[in-house]
Amino acid sequence: MDTQQGQRGPTRREVFRAGTAIAASSLLPPPALAAADATIRAGITGYDVVNTLDPAYAALIPEYYLIWAVYNALLKFNADMQPVPDLAESFKVAENGGLEFKLRQGVKFHDGSTMTSDDVKFSFERLLDDKAPSPNKSKVSAISAIDTPDPLTVRLQTKEPFAPLLTFLANARTGTQVVPRKVVQADPTGFGRKPCGTGAYMLKTWNPNQALRFAAHTEYFVPGLPTIGTVDVPLIAEETSGVTALLGHQVDLTSTAPFADVPELAKRQDIKVLRQAGLNTRFISLNNRKPPFDDVHFRRAVSLAFDRNVLIRVVLFGEGVATSGLIPPSLKASYDPTPKPLTIYNAQRAKEELAKSKYQAGTAATMLTWGAGWWKRIAEVIAAQVNQTLGTQFTVEVNEANTVFSRLKSGDYQCSVWGWLGMIDPDEYSYDILHSQGWRNFAYYSNPKLDELLVAARRELDAAKRGQMYRESEALWIQDMPILPCFCSNVHNLLARNVSGFTQLPYSNFGDQFATLTLSG
Amino acid sequence: MDVRALTQGGVRRALVLAATLIAGALAVFFAMKAAPGDPALTALGENARPDLVAAFRHAHHLDLPVSAQFALWIGGAARGDFGQSLTLAGGVPVASLIATRLPVTAFIGAYALVLAVALSLVIGTVSALQRGRLADTIGTSFAVLGVSMPDFWLGYVLIFFLALNFPVFPSYGFVSPTASLRGALLSGFLPALAIAAPMAAVFARTLRAALLEVLHREYVTVARSLGFGPRFVFFHYVMRNALIPYVTVLGLQVRYLLGGVVVIERIFGIPGMGSLMVDGAFGRDYPVVQACALTFLAIVLLTNLLVDALCARLDPRRAA
Numbered sequence: 137m138d139t140q141q142g143q144r145g146p147t148r149r150e151v152f153r154a155g156t157a158i159a160a161s162s163l164l165p166p167p168a169l170a171a172a173d174a175t176i177r178a179g180i181t182g183y184d185v186v187n188t189l190d191p192a193y194a195a196l197i198p199e200y201y202l203i204w205a206v207y208n209a210l211l212k213f214n215a216d217m218q219p220v221p222d223l224a225e226s227f228k229v230a231e232n233g234g235l236e237f238k239l240r241q242g243v244k245f246h247d248g249s250t251m252t253s254d255d256v257k258f259s260f261e262r263l264l265d266d267k268a269p270s271p272n273k274s275k276v277s278a279i280s281a282i283d284t285p286d287p288l289t290v291r292l293q294t295k296e297p298f299a300p301l302l303t304f305l306a307n308a309r310t311g312t313q314v315v316p317r318k319v320v321q322a323d324p325t326g327f328g329r330k331p332c333g334t335g336a337y338m339l340k341t342w343n344p345n346q347a348l349r350f351a352a353h354t355e356y357f358v359p360g361l362p363t364i365g366t367v368d369v370p371l372i373a374e375e376t377s378g379v380t381a382l383l384g385h386q387v388d389l390t391s392t393a394p395f396a397d398v399p400e401l402a403k404r405q406d407i408k409v410l411r412q413a414g415l416n417t418r419f420i421s422l423n424n425r426k427p428p429f430d431d432v433h434f435r436r437a438v439s440l441a442f443d444r445n446v447l448i449r450v451v452l453f454g455e456g457v458a459t460s461g462l463i464p465p466s467l468k469a470s471y472d473p474t475p476k477p478l479t480i481y482n483a484q485r486a487k488e489e490l491a492k493s494k495y496q497a498g499t500a501a502t503m504l505t506w507g508a509g510w511w512k513r514i515a516e517v518i519a520a521q522v523n524q525t526l527g528t529q530f531t532v533e534v535n536e537a538n539t540v541f542s543r544l545k546s547g548d549y550q551c552s553v554w555g556w557l558g559m560i561d562p563d564e565y566s567y568d569i570l571h572s573q574g575w576r577n578f579a580y581y582s583n584p585k586l587d588e589l590l591v592a593a594r595r596e597l598d599a600a601k602r603g604q605m606y607r608e609s610e611a612l613w614i615q616d617m618p619i620l621p622c623f624c625s626n627v628h629n630l631l632a633r634n635v636s637g638f639t640q641l642p643y644s645n646f647g648d649q650f651a652t653l654t655l656s657g
Numbered sequence: 658m659d660v661r662a663l664t665q666g667g668v669r670r671a672l673v674l675a676a677t678l679i680a681g682a683l684a685v686f687f688a689m690k691a692a693p694g695d696p697a698l699t700a701l702g703e704n705a706r707p708d709l710v711a712a713f714r715h716a717h718h719l720d721l722p723v724s725a726q727f728a729l730w731i732g733g734a735a736r737g738d739f740g741q742s743l744t745l746a747g748g749v750p751v752a753s754l755i756a757t758r759l760p761v762t763a764f765i766g767a768y769a770l771v772l773a774v775a776l777s778l779v780i781g782t783v784s785a786l787q788r789g790r791l792a793d794t795i796g797t798s799f800a801v802l803g804v805s806m807p808d809f810w811l812g813y814v815l816i817f818f819l820a821l822n823f824p825v826f827p828s829y830g831f832v833s834p835t836a837s838l839r840g841a842l843l844s845g846f847l848p849a850l851a852i853a854a855p856m857a858a859v860f861a862r863t864l865r866a867a868l869l870e871v872l873h874r875e876y877v878t879v880a881r882s883l884g885f886g887p888r889f890v891f892f893h894y895v896m897r898n899a900l901i902p903y904v905t906v907l908g909l910q911v912r913y914l915l916g917g918v919v920v921i922e923r924i925f926g927i928p929g930m931g932s933l934m935v936d937g938a939f940g941r942d943y944p945v946v947q948a949c950a951l952t953f954l955a956i957v958l959l960t961n962l963l964v965d966a967l968c969a970r971l972d973p974r975r976a977a
Binding site for chain 1: 693820821855933935
C-alpha cells in the first residue's frame with residue numbers, strides 16, 4: 137500500500153469520479169501493446185519435466201515444445217504437413233535419393249555467430265557419433281556421406297534412396313535441429329542447459345520443474361519476427377490446473393487440454409479452443425506368438441467384437457476418430473479412408489470368426505496396461521465389450537509404464553494397449569510397427585509381402601506413388617489383424633481470446649509458433 | 658529442577674530422534690527400490706538404447722547392490738549431500754532443489770496453520786460458549802463439512818468461486834514472499850485455505866470439546882464464586898487448560914498438513930516440496946524422493962518435540 141499516514145482518504149465524490157473514469161476507459165478501444173515489451177505466458181500443461189534443450193538428447197515432448205522455439209532445422213512443416221524450406225533456402229532431391237540444400241545467407245545463432253554448412257554437418261554427425269549416443273540417431277542413420285562444398289551448400293548421400301529422410305530433417309520431433317559447432321564443442325555436456333540455436337527465442341532463465349523464460353532473438357532471420365519480447369513458459373503438471381490458469385488469466389496459451397473439459401471449453405466465448413485429429417495412433421498390440429492371439433480368426437473375432445466409437449465417446453469424450461489402420465488421417469497422402477469391415481463392430485461376424493478359430497468362448501487373456509491417463513480406461517472398455525460379445529474372459533492388468541514397455545519388448549505379454557504420437561512419417565507408423573525387422577514390432581508379426589512393400593515405399597521418392605503404397609500396405613495387413621487399430625485422438629491448444637498467430641499442426645506443435653504470436657487489448 | 662536429569666532427557670530424546678530418522682530413511686529407501694520403474698528409462702526415453710541405459714545406471718551407481726547404494730546415500734545424507742537429481746533436473750544437486758523448495762512449502766504450511774488456528778479458535782470458542790444455540794449449530798456444521806471435504810476438491814471449489822467467478826485471487830501460480838509479500842499472501846491464500854479448512858474443522862471440534870469439559874470443572878465454579886470476572890475466568894482457568902489437548906492435536910495434524918501440501922501444490926502450481934516429491938516419484942528420481950521424505954520426517958519429528966515443549970509450558974506438571 138502506498139497511502140501515506142495522515143493523508144485523508146478519498147471522498148465519496150472522488151471515488152465516484154474515478155469509477156466513471158474507469159468505466160469510460162473500458163468503452164474506448166484497447167491500446168495496442170508495445171509488442172517488444174510484451175510478455176506472453178505459454179504454459180506447458182500435463183508435463184513438468186524438461187531435462188535438456190539439446191536436440192541431440194531430447195526424448196520428451198515438453199523438451200521438443202521448447203526446442204522448436206530455440207532452434208530451426210533445414211526444413212519445417214507448412215499447414216498441410218508438407219516439408220518446406222526453413223534454414224534451407226531451397227532443396228533438390230536427386231534420383232538416387234541424395235539431397236542438396238542451399239542454405240539461407242546470414243542466419244545468426246544466439247551468440248551472434250553466422251550459421252554455415254559446417255554447423256549443419258556437425259549437427260548430423262553428432263547424432264551419428266557412437267561415443268555420445270543420441271536417441272535420435274535413427275533419424276539420420278540413412279545418411280552415408282555429408283559434403284559441404286561451400287559454406288551455404290550441404291549435400292547428403294544415402295546408400296540407397298530413403299524417402300523418410302526429408303521428413304526427418306524438419307523442425308519436429310526429430311533432433312535434427314541445427315546447433316553451432318563452436319558452442320557445442322566448448323561445452324558438450326552443458327549445452328543442454330545452455331542452448332544456443334538460430335530460433336526466434338533464446339533461453340533466459342530456467343527453474344527446474346517450474347518455469348522457463350525466453351527472450352526474443354533480435355537477429356532472427358525472418359524480418360519482423362518474433363513479435364513478442366518475452367515468452368514465459370510455466371510447467372504445469374496437471375492439465376486441469378492449466379485450464380484454471382487460463383480461465384483465471386494466469387497463462388495466455390496452453391500446450392494441451394484435458395479431453396473431458398474440451399466439449400465445455402469449446403462453448404465458451406472468452407477463450408479459443410484449437411483442435412484437430414492429431415498425428416498419433418492408438419491400438420491394441422497383440423502378441424502373435426502367444427495363445428490366444430496366435431490364431432488369425434481369434435484376432436479378427438476380437439477386432440469385430442468391440443465398437444471403436446464407444447471408445448471415442450467414453451474415453452475421448454468425442455475428441456478423436458475411430459481408425460481402421462495405423463496411419464493417421466492427417467498424413468493425407470498415405471491415409472486410407474476406405475472403411476475396413478474387419479474393424480467395424482459386428483457381433484454376428486465376430487462369433488463366426490470365433491467359431492473358425494481354435495479357441496472358444498471362455499478363453500482368457502490379459503490386457504496389459506499402465507495406470508496413467510486414459511490407458512487403463514481403454515483396456516477396460518475394450519475388455520468389457522469383447523467379453524460381452526464373445527463370452528471370453530479378458531482381464532486388465534495395470535503395471536508401471538517402464539515395466540510394461542520392457543515386457544512388450546521381451547514378448548512377455550498377451551495383448552497390450554499401445555500407441556505413438558508425434559511421429560511425422562508414414563514409415564514410422566508402418567515399417568517400425570509391422571515390418572518383421574521393425575524396432576517396435578512387439579506383435580512379432582511377419583509377412584514377407586508386407587515387408588517387401590514397406591521397403592519399396594521407403595525407397596520411393598515420388599510422394600504420390602509412395603502414398604499409394606502405404607494405402608496398399610494397410611489393406612494387406614488388416615486381413616491378418618496383427619494389431620487392433622482403435623483410434624486417433626485430437627490435439628488441443630487453449631488460447632486466451634486476445635492471443636492470435638498460433639497455427640496448430642497435427643503433431644502437437646508449440647514453440648515453433650511463439651515467433652508469430654500477437655496479443656491485443 | 659534437576660539439571661542432570663534434564664540433560665539426560667535431552668540426550669535420550671536426541672538419540673531417539675536420530676534412530677527414528679535412520680529407520681525412516683531405511684524404510685523410504687527400500688520402498689523406492691521395491692517400486693517398479695527405472696529412472697534410466699525416464700531420463701533417456703522409452704526408445705533408449707541398452708548401452709545408454711547401462712551407462713546411465715553405472716554413472717548413478719544404480720548397478721551396485723542395494724545395500725551398497727544405501728550406504729552411499731546415507732553417508733552423503735549425513736554430510737548434507739543428497740546426491741544429484743536423476744530425472745527431474747538432471748545433474749542438479751538435490752540439496753539445492755530442496756533449498757529453493759522448502760521455504761515455499763514452509764510459507765504455505767505456516768500460512769495454512771495460522772488460518773486453521775485462527776478459524777478454529779473463533780469457531781471452537783463460540784461453539785462452546787453458545788452450546789446448543791444457533792452459533793454452535795453453524796460452527797459444528799462447518800466442522801463436519803470441513804472434515805468431510807477432500808482438500809483437492811475444496812481447492813477446485815475455491816478456484817471456481819474465488820478466482821474464476823469472482824476474480825479476487827489468482828487461479829494458478831505463486832509469487833515468492835521475497836518478491837512481493839502482498840503477492841505471496843494473495844496467491845497463497847486459496848491453497849492455504851484449502852489445506853487449512855479440514856484442519857480447522859478438527860481443531861475446532863477438539864477445542865469445543867475441551868472447553869466444554871473444562872467449563873464444568875469444579876475449579877472453574879470455585880473461581881467464579883470467588884468473584885473473578887467471566888473474561889478472567891475464561892482465559893486463566895478455562896482456555897489455558899483446554900489448550901493442552903488442542904496443542905497436542907495441532908501437533909499431530911502437522912502430518913496431514915504435509916500430506917495436503919503434496920496434493921494442493923500440484924493443483925495450484927506452487928513450486929514447493931510437495932510437487933517436487935510427486936514429480937520425483939513419477940520420474941523415479943530416487944534421490945529427490947528420498948531427500949523430500951527425509952525432510953518431511955524431520956519436520957514431523959521436530960514438530961513433536963516442539964509440541965511436547967509447548968505442553969510442558971502450558972502444564973508444568975508434565976515437565977517433571
